[in-house]
Every structure is written in structure tokens, then in C-alpha cells.
Amino acid sequence: MSETPDSAVRTYIEEHRAAFLADLAEWLRIPSVSAQPEHAEDVRRSAEWLAAKLRETGFPVAEIWPTDGAPAVFAEWPSGDADAPTVLVYGHHDVQPAAREDGWHTEPFEPTTIDGRMYGRGAADDKGQVFFHTLGVRAHLAATGRTAPAVNLKLLIEGEEESGSPHFRELIEARRERLAADAVIVSDTGMWSEDTPTVCTGMRGVADCEITFRGPDQDIHSGSFGGAVPNPATVAARVVAALHDEDGHITVPGFYDGIVPLTDQERALFAELPFDEAKWLRTAKSYATHGEAGYSTLERIWARPTAEVNGIGGGYQGPGGKTIVPASAELKLSFRLVAGQDPDKIEQAVRDWIATRVPAGIRYDITFGAATRPCLTPLDHPALQSVARAMGRAFEQPIRFTREGGSGPAADLQDVLGAPVLFLGISVPSDGWHAPNEKVELDLLLKGVETTAYLWGDLAAQPLR
Amino acid sequence: MSETPDSAVRTYIEEHRAAFLADLAEWLRIPSVSAQPEHAEDVRRSAEWLAAKLRETGFPVAEIWPTDGAPAVFAEWPSGDADAPTVLVYGHHDVQPAAREDGWHTEPFEPTTIDGRMYGRGAADDKGQVFFHTLGVRAHLAATGRTAPAVNLKLLIEGEEESGSPHFRELIEARRERLAADAVIVSDTGMWSEDTPTVCTGMRGVADCEITFRGPDQDIHSGSFGGAVPNPATVAARVVAALHDEDGHITVPGFYDGIVPLTDQERALFAELPFDEAKWLRTAKSYATHGEAGYSTLERIWARPTAEVNGIGGGYQGPGGKTIVPASAELKLSFRLVAGQDPDKIEQAVRDWIATRVPAGIRYDITFGAATRPCLTPLDHPALQSVARAMGRAFEQPIRFTREGGSGPAADLQDVLGAPVLFLGISVPSDGWHAPNEKVELDLLLKGVETTAYLWGDLAAQPLR
Known part of the structure; x- marks a missing residue:
């Protein structure tokens, strides 16, 4: 029986879903809270757990990279193909503080699955989104019959993101050569909503x-x-x-x-998003919109x-x-x-x-203070188009585009490595980042797995070098 | 040997100076700090001490007036002359907090005289300035041969001024009839300087x-x-x-x-004062003047x-x-x-x-919050002219005019009693109100005594009713 690659990917994911979720739950049990000194050992343990899991996944290289603070994890899996582009995935293995008495309905470090959602600190921010890359690359290999990914795949999983990434710039400058990449995939953001999958094109x-x-x-x-x-x-x-x-x-x-001015195309794409101002104001806990004349609310928070x-x-x-x-x-x-x-x-x-x-x-x-640079990848960049195409196959619907109003270390990767930054995140606004009862939607998490299963083959065909 | 009234006043004051200063020192030893609950009993003791001293001075009426906070002292000495005007003197017997370790060179509640200055909390603000009225009225009687003052003399000495006079308005409204007066003399302010005696004409x-x-x-x-x-x-x-x-x-x-606009006459009088901007800025601990265009610094702080x-x-x-x-x-x-x-x-x-x-x-x-009204007595008011004339006799030089930029309960007296408010204060800026090492210049204190010795006779001759 012949399967299309997409159905082969889906079959593989379905077969490995239970083990994948059990592994994620095991990782979530490690309270890797970088902001709390009493959890420093847990953060180290989390890094070691991840490095071991990446070796088990097949990465021939998986190292702990110490910093003056908490350690990062670096892993590398060469393609073996001549001229294969190199892709660096960024995420973080540390989490925000959490305590049951803050309003959690379950133990924050005892992951609990209810109605298709896994509750636990780090489920969405960011362990879940780092972890979909493990099953994703295996599905990519299984569906294509390859023994190594179609791209030279690198992962850099930071241990201090929730503490403001105080040593991140220093780390990537010192390790610039080993981190060299043609594109950076950041998996530490989200989508517009469950119904509207999106790709973020930049951060302020x-x-x-x-x-x-x-x-x-x-x-x-x-x-x-x-x-x-x-x-x-x-x-x-x-x-x-x-x-x-x-x-x-x-x-x-x-x-x-x-x-860089907002293009008419991007403004039109923003305007197509199903933006509900009253709902947005509730999220902002605010009572009116306000801001620069001539721009919509989304333009104000994303692009101005x-x-x-x-x-x-x-x-x-x-x-x-x-x-x-x-x-x-x-x-x-x-x-x-x-x-x-x-x-x-x-x-x-x-x-x-x-x-x-x-x-x-x-x-x-x-x-x-120390500034964070903005980053933006143009809509027509081939790597961005690859990400959108891979997501479109996984979600089976058109992918729309957003930007992120906040700021993060992603821009440092763009700045130091000179590579475009793409965002691949499957979290949704209800996931409760930094709040009690953080969760990840398991269906979306598996869409993340599926997206990466398609992404490496697609990216390998793009003119990225 | 016949003496002019002025020399008779001076002789009387000189003869009673030592006892007067000893009495003041006794009063200053009572730490009547209204802001500190542990001194509530001291504030009551201060009121009783003063009432007894006023009876000893000759006031036929000297009462403690309780409030919901600290008590006031009221005293009254009728003139006996038909048609004599009634004058109410206002001051306060409570003091600011003081502790040796705040930077006092002597014990704040153990008055110490050095080089013609008596150091102690309340020496200038306001016990000294209340107290000159006791020897003043005696000197007035001695020099004129009267057995009662030329005016109906009333004193209202508050016990909560340093705590913001929270019950003062209530008190004077309740006691309005007993406080009725044709003029109010407030002895709780100061003069321009030792060399430039002044009368204040109003407060903001x-x-x-x-x-x-x-x-x-x-x-x-x-x-x-x-x-x-x-x-x-x-x-x-x-x-x-x-x-x-x-x-x-x-x-x-x-x-x-x-x-009420500043008159050309008052602006001219202000401009004649020996104002040294650099010195004033040092007092203000500031580095530049700044304010409303078209007005001098003194106009800005006093009259705008x-x-x-x-x-x-x-x-x-x-x-x-x-x-x-x-x-x-x-x-x-x-x-x-x-x-x-x-x-x-x-x-x-x-x-x-x-x-x-x-x-x-x-x-x-x-x-x-509760507002304090402004008050202002016109330069040509006969009572104001009386005060300036009496001071001129005591200081033997022309008296100039100022205003006060601060605010106080004096305006409530003007408002509730419907009487003009005059300011008779002999304190100088170096006296250190509310600061460590508060002091009063004894020469000036005795000029205050002398001024009041002349004032009652002068006021009695004015058309105040």
C-alpha cells in the first residue's frame, strides 16, 4: 500500500504519539525555574535530560553549553547532502516560577492531561514547543526514508530565557562558528488562534x-x-x-x-485577520484603544x-x-x-x-539598559514561504501572517549569525504563558510535529545559501 | 524724674527681663510635641502651665479649651474702657518633634542661652512669640499707669498647629462669640531679617x-x-x-x-527689600529661579x-x-x-x-483635602498701620512690608470672626523653625515685648469697630 508523504507523516506521528507525550510529561516534571536559585540544579537536570533525549532521537552531537548562569543545550545533526542548507532551531528549557497556591487547579510540575490539553508549567512556554522538534525530525526521516535530515539541523535550547537571557548574546558570540546557519527557526511564540494558524514575521x-x-x-x-x-x-x-x-x-x-515601512500587502493581510477589538481589550484588561493616528490596533502593537x-x-x-x-x-x-x-x-x-x-x-x-534589536523577515523570503507551506500542509488550511509586539533574544541570533529568523510556534493566547494553569493543546502540539516533518525537506529545496 | 513712655517701657522690660527669660525657659522644658502621641500629656501640661502664667500675668480669665485633639488656651482681659476695641492674639503652644541625634548641639528641651540666643524647640515657633505678650501687656500697664489694657485683650493659643490644626476651625466656630474681636494679631510668623524689621500683610x-x-x-x-x-x-x-x-x-x-491685584505701591515696597537672589536660592536649596513671567521672585512666592x-x-x-x-x-x-x-x-x-x-x-x-483660605490686610488698614507704628517705636527704624507664601489657620480666624488679621512676628529666617538648633534672638524677643507694650494703646485710638 502506497502512502502519500503527508499520510506517512501522520501515521508515524500517530504511532509515536503516546511515547512522545509521556516523554514530554517527564521533562515537564523537572521544575527548571531559572529565576529561582533553589532550582539551579533542576535547570541543570533539565539540560541533561534534553541532551540525552536528543541523542536518543538521533542527533549525533548533543552537548551542554555552560554559561555564567544556567546551561544551554546544543545539538547538531548533519544532513550528509552536499550543499544542504543549515537551519538552527532556537527555544528554551527553563520555565517561569509556578506554585499551586497561585491558582493552579493541578500541580504545576505534575503534568495532567484533561480534554486534550496537557496542563503544566512549560507545557507551551517553551518545553512543548522545543519538544515537537524531536518527533518532527523522526517523522521527517520515516516519511522520506532518509537516515539524516534534509538540512543540517542544529538546536540551541537556552536555559535563561525566563530570566532575561543575561548571557545569551555572550554565548552566541563565543559560539558563533558552531551556530552558523542559513536560517533560524524560533519555536517560542504562538499563533493567532486554534482556528487561524499563523506565522510571525518579526518582533519589535x-x-x-x-x-x-x-x-x-x-x-x-x-x-x-x-x-x-x-x-x-x-x-x-x-x-x-x-x-x-x-x-x-x-x-x-x-x-x-x-x-522599514509596512507594505500595503502586509497591512491587507493584517486586516484580514479575525480581530475582535472588544475581545482584545479584555485581554489587555483595558477600556479603550488609543495610539498613533493612521494605524490599526494590530499595526500599532506589531509594526509601529x-x-x-x-x-x-x-x-x-x-x-x-x-x-x-x-x-x-x-x-x-x-x-x-x-x-x-x-x-x-x-x-x-x-x-x-x-x-x-x-x-x-x-x-x-x-x-x-541593554537594548534588544527588532527583527523582521520579508513576506517573500523563501524560508518564510517554506514555513508557511509546511504549516499549511499540517493544518490543511491557508496560513496567515502576524508579527509579535514583544521583544526577545531572537533578534540577537539574526544580528550575530546574519541569518533570517523565522518563527514557528503553535501556542495559542489561551495557553496561559507566565500564568497559572499553563497548558498546551495536544492537537496543535502534534501539528507542530507535523509541520517540522514537512519543513526540512521544503527548506532544503530553497535557495538559502 | 519724668520719663517718656518709651523709656518707661524699656526700663520696665529691662527690670523684668531675667524673670521673663527664666519663665520662658521653664515653658520650653515641656516637650509639647502634638504630633507624637507619647507627648499628649506634655501638651496638656504645657496648656496648664500657660494658663497659670497668664493668670499670674493678670488675665482675669484663663481657661483650657479642650478639643478632640490637644487643648487650646484662652485668656481674656477686658479693658474697662467704654468703646475699647477688642483684639485677639493667636499663637500656639505645641512644638515640632526634636531629638538630640537629629543634629542638635544642645538638648532640645533643655533651653540653653549662648551669645544672646536661646536655643530650644519652640524658642521661636511659637512659645517665644506667644510669651512676649505676657511681659508686653505688663509693660503697657506699667508705662501707662493703667490697671487693665487699653484694648479688650484676648488670647487664643492653639495646641495642634504643628499637627495641621485639625480641630481649629471647629473650635473657633463653636467659640465664635467668646472670640469675637475687631482685629486679630497673629504672632506665629517672622521678619525679613535682624536688620530689616517687617510686618507681614497676608498669607497665601x-x-x-x-x-x-x-x-x-x-x-x-x-x-x-x-x-x-x-x-x-x-x-x-x-x-x-x-x-x-x-x-x-x-x-x-x-x-x-x-x-485682588498687587498694587503698584506694594510691588514698589517689595522691590525695596534687600533681596539677594543667590542667598535666597541657597535657602531654597535650589539652582535657579523659575516661575510666572512678569513677576519677581518675592511676588511669585508671596502674592501670586x-x-x-x-x-x-x-x-x-x-x-x-x-x-x-x-x-x-x-x-x-x-x-x-x-x-x-x-x-x-x-x-x-x-x-x-x-x-x-x-x-x-x-x-x-x-x-x-480641607482648604486653607488666603488672607490679606490692605496696607492702609488702620490696624496694620498701628502694628507698623508700634514696631517702628520698638525697633527705632522704618518698618517694611512683606507677605507670607505659606498658609496657616490665621485665615480661618479672618473668615470665621470677620476681623482683619495682622501679623506681629519677630522671628528671623536663621531661627531654624522645624529644624535642629531652633533658637530665638533675645534682643528681638524683647523688641516683640516692647512692640506689644506700645501696640495696645495705639490700637485703642484707631477706628476699628
């Missing part, structure tokens, strides 16, 4: 700063001095107020320079840069009143960046602009 | 509010939602920024309505209303950054008011204005 970057404005050497009496000396809280407020004009455009000169005040403080904040001119005020600002914006240039533009906003008598300090 | 009032702006129901991720929902910290900042225009004028519609942000807070204020859109932000604003401004109308104007500044999706609450 982020730059952030703290500014302290100092006026009087100490809080002074507002009756004796108020109205005759500059108030640093007023100066801080005026900086925030001046960040945007009445149309919500950011006023910092040069801020928009070099931005922002300037946001994350914190402001100055003067008396206790109960009741206190009639003072405050000695100081502090701002925490962050700027989401989109493709074409360079964090170094944004930092300089913000510094130059702030310098023009501070009146005589107010001294200030401004400090920038 | 103050209205204050807290405003909480609420956006999302909880802090939300600035990557997922930033740029597409309103940020309550931005709204708070924009309110602060919009309070003033580029010329430092307050933009709240109606805010300036009804203000202000809008000041006393506190602002919202979002993340800990170390480092946190990429959130904050759930809420809070403002504490205060408005100094000048004669002609009604706190109720200001509250309504601010409420109306805020309502226009809040975009869709932001909810807010605004709460006003």
Missing part, C-alpha cells in the same frame, strides 16, 4: 532608559518656595507629555528615521515603534498630602523598535532630545 | 487634591499592548504638563478670577497663586526596568491661593478642567 526590539531629574537638594516647602523654583516632577511630567504629539506620533527628532512610560515617581507618595517641591523625580521609559531602527541611534536621539527639555536649575542623569 | 491659602488615574485593570505587557491602549502615567504627566503655559501662567479656566505637583507616582519604581503599561498613576497637586480666590471655586475649576484632560479608557478619582 526594545530600548529602555531611566532618567532622574534633580531640583532642590532636598524636598522644600511649597509655601515658602513654590512657584519660584523649578519642580523636577513637573519637568519629568513635561518630558512624558512631550513624547507624543496630539496624533500619537513620537516627537523625538530622528526617531522614525530608517524604519512606541514610547511608553513604564514608571514615574517623585515627591510624596504616601497617604494624604505634603506641601513640598520635591527634590527629585524619576522616569522609566521604554521604546519598542521596529525593523530599520538602530538602538544605538535611538539612544542618541533620546539623549539629544532630553537635553533640550530640561530647564535651568534642574540637573539630570540618563542611563540606558 | 492652599487647596490640595489627589488624583488617581486608572488604565488597565493590572500592569500589562508593554510589548503586547504598548502603543495601543492609553497609559495612565502618561495621562497624569500630561495633566501636570498642561497646568502651566510656556509663560508659567496656570491654564485652568477661571483660576485667576477675582484675584501657584499650582505645584507635590508627588507623582505610577508603574514600576524599583531598580532597573520593567516593560509594562502601568495600571494606575497618582498625582498630588496643591494650589497656593491669594486674596480673592475662593477655595471652593478653585476646587470646582480644577475638577472641571481635569474632566477635559482624561482620554477615553482612563477612569479617575479626584479628592480634595
Whole structure:
């Protein structure tokens, strides 16, 4: 009996589904919480578990890569085909903290399957999405009869993503040659919804700063001095107020320079998504949309840069009143960046602009944190088209395109390795990342397996080198 | 040997100086700190000590007036002359907290005289300035040969001024008939300097509010939602920024309505004061002057209303950054008011204005505290002229005029009793009110005694009724 490759993939997955889910559950039982020092040993154990599982899967190389923090796992499976492109898969094996008393209905580190969903910390973010690559590559081999993948397949599974990836850039710079790839597949994002499978084409970057404005050497009496000396809280407020004009455009000169514009095609694709504003507002726990004139909500969060005040403080904040001119005020600002914006240039533009906003008598300090770059892969990039095609075969419906408003280490991979970044994630908004009762939909998880089973063959045929 | 009245007053004061200072020192030893519950008994003891001393001085009536907080002292000494005007003296017998370890060179409640200065908590604020009225009225009687003062003399010495006078308005409203007066003399302020004796003609009032702006129901991720929902910290900042225009004028519609304008005469008198801006800035611990265009620094702090942000807070204020859109932000604003401004109308104007500044999706609450009214006595008022004349005799030089930028319960006396308020204070800026090493200059203290010795006779001759 002759099977089409797709049905061969599905048969293979069905046959191995139970063992695959049992293995995932075993991994989820390891509480690899990178933010909690008492779980450092668990994070190490998680890395070792994964490396062993990857060797069992067939990867001839599976190594623990130590960092100054938690270890990463690197694995490599050469294609054997001359001229095969190299693909690097990124994910992470550490998880967010979780405790039953936070509102979990089941033990967070005792995975429990109910109605086709596996509940447990890391089920979706990100162990489940890392793990679909194991069965995926085996299904790819089984359906094609190959003994090695059609691409040179590398995996880099970080151990500190939930702690802000403090050593990630250092790690990939130091290991640049072993990580060299023609494309990067990030499996740490999600889709629009169960009914609307999507591929993400880019993430925003982020730059952030703290500014302290100092006026009087100490809080002074507002009756004796108020109205005759500059108030640093007023100066801080005026900086925030001046960040945007009445149309919500950011006023910092040069801020928009070099931005890759949204294409009409991408705007049209965004507009086709079944966006329900009332539902989105509930997710945002907010009561109205608001933002840059001329752009839709999805365009605002995915494809436009922002300037946001994350914190402001100055003067008396206790109960009741206190009639003072405050000695100081502090701002925490962050700027989401989109493709074409360079964090170094944004930092300089913000510094130059702030310098023009501070009146005589107010001294200030401004400090920038480490920035994350934006990344974007054009819609017509052959690797992106491959991902969409492989997903389309698995989901048996057209794949739409999104972007991600948040920021992550993916952009560092693009920057250091010089390779396009593609996102292959099957998580959905209801999966509860960072929240109690995190889960993964098993049907979608297996669609992820199936997608990768198709993806390596498709990518091998693309002009990626 | 015949003496002029002035020399008779001086001789009497000189003869009684030592006993007077010893009595004051005794009073200063009572730590009548109204803000500290453990000193409640001391505040009561201070009231009783004063009432006894006033009876000893000759006041036929000296009573403790209880309140729901600390007690006040009321004393009364009728003139006996038909048609004598009635004068009410206001001061307070409670003091600020003080501890040796705050930087005092001597024990704060063990008064110590060094180089003509008596150091001790309350020496200037306000026990010394209350106390000069005791020897003053005796000197008045001795020099004139009277057995009762030329005016019906009343004293109301509060016990909670340093705690914000929470029961003062209630007290004077309840005791309105016994407090009835043709003029109020407040002895709880100061002069320009040792070399430049001055009379204060008014105080600013103050209205204050807290405003909480609420956006999302909880802090939300600035990557997922930033740029597409309103940020309550931005709204708070924009309110602060919009309070003033580029010329430092307050933009709240109606805010300036009804203000009694500064006269050319008063502006000229202010301009004659030996104002040293560099020195004033050191006192303000500030690095530049700043404020409403068209007004000098003294005009800005004494005679113009202000809008000041006393506190602002919202979002993340800990170390480092946190990429959130904050759930809420809070403002504490205060408005100094000048004669002609009604706190109720200001509250309504601010409420109306805020309502226009809040975009869709932001909810807010605004709460006003109890306001203090402004007070101002015109330069040509006969009682004000009396005070200046009596001071001129004591200081043997022309008396200049100031105002006070701060606010106090004096305005309540003007409002409830319908009597003009005059300020007779001999404290100087170096006296260290509310600070360690508070002191009173003994020469100036005795000038206060001497001023009151002349004042009652002068006031009795004025058309005050």
C-alpha cells in the first residue's frame, strides 16, 4: 500500500504519539525555574535530560553549553547532502516560577492531561514547543526514508530565557562558528488562534532608559518656595507629555528615521485577520484603544515603534498630602523598535532630545539598559514561504501572517549569525504563558510535529545559501 | 524724674527681663510635641502651665479649651474702657518633634542661652512669640499707669498647629462669640531679617487634591499592548504638563478670577527689600529661579497663586526596568491661593478642567483635602498701620512690608470672626523653625515685648469697630 508523504507523516506521528507525550510529561516534571536559585540544579537536570533525549532521537552531537548562569543545550545533526542548507532551531528549557497556591487547579510540575490539553508549567512556554522538534525530525526521516535530515539541523535550547537571557548574546558570540546557519527557526511564540494558524514575521526590539531629574537638594516647602523654583516632577511630567504629539506620533527628532515601512500587502493581510477589538481589550484588561493616528490596533502593537512610560515617581507618595517641591523625580521609559531602527541611534536621539527639555536649575542623569534589536523577515523570503507551506500542509488550511509586539533574544541570533529568523510556534493566547494553569493543546502540539516533518525537506529545496 | 513712655517701657522690660527669660525657659522644658502621641500629656501640661502664667500675668480669665485633639488656651482681659476695641492674639503652644541625634548641639528641651540666643524647640515657633505678650501687656500697664489694657485683650493659643490644626476651625466656630474681636494679631510668623524689621500683610491659602488615574485593570505587557491602549502615567504627566503655559501662567479656566491685584505701591515696597537672589536660592536649596513671567521672585512666592505637583507616582519604581503599561498613576497637586480666590471655586475649576484632560479608557478619582483660605490686610488698614507704628517705636527704624507664601489657620480666624488679621512676628529666617538648633534672638524677643507694650494703646485710638 502506497502512502502519500503527508499520510506517512501522520501515521508515524500517530504511532509515536503516546511515547512522545509521556516523554514530554517527564521533562515537564523537572521544575527548571531559572529565576529561582533553589532550582539551579533542576535547570541543570533539565539540560541533561534534553541532551540525552536528543541523542536518543538521533542527533549525533548533543552537548551542554555552560554559561555564567544556567546551561544551554546544543545539538547538531548533519544532513550528509552536499550543499544542504543549515537551519538552527532556537527555544528554551527553563520555565517561569509556578506554585499551586497561585491558582493552579493541578500541580504545576505534575503534568495532567484533561480534554486534550496537557496542563503544566512549560507545557507551551517553551518545553512543548522545543519538544515537537524531536518527533518532527523522526517523522521527517520515516516519511522520506532518509537516515539524516534534509538540512543540517542544529538546536540551541537556552536555559535563561525566563530570566532575561543575561548571557545569551555572550554565548552566541563565543559560539558563533558552531551556530552558523542559513536560517533560524524560533519555536517560542504562538499563533493567532486554534482556528487561524499563523506565522510571525518579526518582533519589535526594545530600548529602555531611566532618567532622574534633580531640583532642590532636598524636598522644600511649597509655601515658602513654590512657584519660584523649578519642580523636577513637573519637568519629568513635561518630558512624558512631550513624547507624543496630539496624533500619537513620537516627537523625538530622528526617531522614525530608517524604519522599514509596512507594505500595503502586509497591512491587507493584517486586516484580514479575525480581530475582535472588544475581545482584545479584555485581554489587555483595558477600556479603550488609543495610539498613533493612521494605524490599526494590530499595526500599532506589531509594526509601529512606541514610547511608553513604564514608571514615574517623585515627591510624596504616601497617604494624604505634603506641601513640598520635591527634590527629585524619576522616569522609566521604554521604546519598542521596529525593523530599520538602530538602538544605538535611538539612544542618541533620546539623549539629544532630553537635553533640550530640561530647564535651568534642574540637573539630570540618563542611563540606558541593554537594548534588544527588532527583527523582521520579508513576506517573500523563501524560508518564510517554506514555513508557511509546511504549516499549511499540517493544518490543511491557508496560513496567515502576524508579527509579535514583544521583544526577545531572537533578534540577537539574526544580528550575530546574519541569518533570517523565522518563527514557528503553535501556542495559542489561551495557553496561559507566565500564568497559572499553563497548558498546551495536544492537537496543535502534534501539528507542530507535523509541520517540522514537512519543513526540512521544503527548506532544503530553497535557495538559502 | 519724668520719663517718656518709651523709656518707661524699656526700663520696665529691662527690670523684668531675667524673670521673663527664666519663665520662658521653664515653658520650653515641656516637650509639647502634638504630633507624637507619647507627648499628649506634655501638651496638656504645657496648656496648664500657660494658663497659670497668664493668670499670674493678670488675665482675669484663663481657661483650657479642650478639643478632640490637644487643648487650646484662652485668656481674656477686658479693658474697662467704654468703646475699647477688642483684639485677639493667636499663637500656639505645641512644638515640632526634636531629638538630640537629629543634629542638635544642645538638648532640645533643655533651653540653653549662648551669645544672646536661646536655643530650644519652640524658642521661636511659637512659645517665644506667644510669651512676649505676657511681659508686653505688663509693660503697657506699667508705662501707662493703667490697671487693665487699653484694648479688650484676648488670647487664643492653639495646641495642634504643628499637627495641621485639625480641630481649629471647629473650635473657633463653636467659640465664635467668646472670640469675637475687631482685629486679630497673629504672632506665629517672622521678619525679613535682624536688620530689616517687617510686618507681614497676608498669607497665601492652599487647596490640595489627589488624583488617581486608572488604565488597565493590572500592569500589562508593554510589548503586547504598548502603543495601543492609553497609559495612565502618561495621562497624569500630561495633566501636570498642561497646568502651566510656556509663560508659567496656570491654564485652568477661571483660576485667576477675582484675584485682588498687587498694587503698584506694594510691588514698589517689595522691590525695596534687600533681596539677594543667590542667598535666597541657597535657602531654597535650589539652582535657579523659575516661575510666572512678569513677576519677581518675592511676588511669585508671596502674592501670586501657584499650582505645584507635590508627588507623582505610577508603574514600576524599583531598580532597573520593567516593560509594562502601568495600571494606575497618582498625582498630588496643591494650589497656593491669594486674596480673592475662593477655595471652593478653585476646587470646582480644577475638577472641571481635569474632566477635559482624561482620554477615553482612563477612569479617575479626584479628592480634595480641607482648604486653607488666603488672607490679606490692605496696607492702609488702620490696624496694620498701628502694628507698623508700634514696631517702628520698638525697633527705632522704618518698618517694611512683606507677605507670607505659606498658609496657616490665621485665615480661618479672618473668615470665621470677620476681623482683619495682622501679623506681629519677630522671628528671623536663621531661627531654624522645624529644624535642629531652633533658637530665638533675645534682643528681638524683647523688641516683640516692647512692640506689644506700645501696640495696645495705639490700637485703642484707631477706628476699628
